[in-house]
Amino acid sequence: MDYLARDSADLSVELWNRIDDAVIGTARNQLTCRRFLKTYGPLGAGATTVAVDGVGKGEVLEDGIGRIVGRTQLELPLFYEDFTLLGRDLELAAQTGMPLDLAPAIAAAKKAARREDDLILNGNAALGATGLLTVKxxxxxxxxxxSKGENGFADVAAAVSQLAKNGYLGRYALVVAPDLYLDLQRLQPNTGMLEIDRIQKLIGDNVYMTSVMGPGKAVLVCAEPEYLDLALGLDLSVGYLELADFNHTFRIMETAALRVKDPAAIVVLA
Incomplete structure (x- = not known):
């Protein structure tokens, strides 16, 4: 079965490859959270849920019956963005060999990447999904x-200390809003270093900025897969949606969910 319905479109393999390269390449460059989160999957387009094992997971055996406790099922919702390529543009490119303008595909890919980062960081109230900033x-x-003194470095150092003393050791990643990222571009007195450079030395260069976070927000995580990861059913893919008015509409889609197995591996700076 062709889930992406590509066989229903009279488009060349070369064109599909160009669309894939533009969409997936753009999304990969735009995605922030995948730079530090491990992925689990992809499990396939048909997967609708994924198991999340909490810190108290175990098997209880009693009276000849065994059951697993501390495990929940998490929905893998579908996220999508559509874009349209005009039939006349496709025909002109085929007739003349002129490169096809894939700006609509690139714009949609950027929106898809932003949607994924927003889900991971902020969650989604309509879905009942929590993010790194909102999980309990x-x-x-x-x-x-x-913007003053060494407050940024001191706060991050305090967050690292809190994780380390509780046994959360491994890859640390700091995600900050754009205004905080700008605040860190200051030369620290008597050090000859920018504040962000000191923080990067502390946590291993893993400092990321994203505009999906509101002003003044920051979060530090121990990004090991035993604590949290990104579960994927269908990874970012491009499908064929429809032909309408001789124009071709495509859909960028994925099914994904943030799995927080141990929320204590997350420090929210607020």
Whole structure:
């Protein structure tokens, strides 16, 4: 079965390859959270749920019956963005060999990437999904004014210390809003270093900026897969939606969910 319905479109393999390269390449460059989160899957387009094992997971055996506790099922919702390529543009490219303008595909890919990052960081109330900033059980560090002194470095150091003393060792990643990222571009007195450089030395260069976070927000995670990961059913793919008015509409889609197995591996700075 051709789930992406590509066989229903009279388009060349070369054109499909160009669309894939433009969409997937753009999305990969735009995605922030996949730079530090491990992925689980893809499990396939038909997968609708994925198991999440909490820290208390185990098997209870009693009276000849065994059951698993501490495991929940998480929905893998579908996220999509559509774009249209005009039939006349496709025909002109085929007749003349002129390169096809894939700007609509690139714009849609950027929206798809932003949607994924928004889900991971902020969750989605309509879906009942929580993100790194909203899940219950995270650690907290009171954030100072990062535009002054060494507050930014001190806050991140406090967050790292909190994770380390609780046994969360591994790859640390800091995600910040654009205004905080700008605040970190200051030369620190008596060090000859930018504040962001000091933080990168502390956590291994893993500092990321994204505009899907509101002003003044930051989160530090221990990004090991035993604590959290991104579950994928269908990874980012391009399908054929319809031919209408001789124009071709495509759909960028994925099924994904953030799996937080141990929220204590997350420190929200607020």
């Amino acid at each position: 059980g995270t650690a907290k560090v009171k954030k100072g004014d990062w």
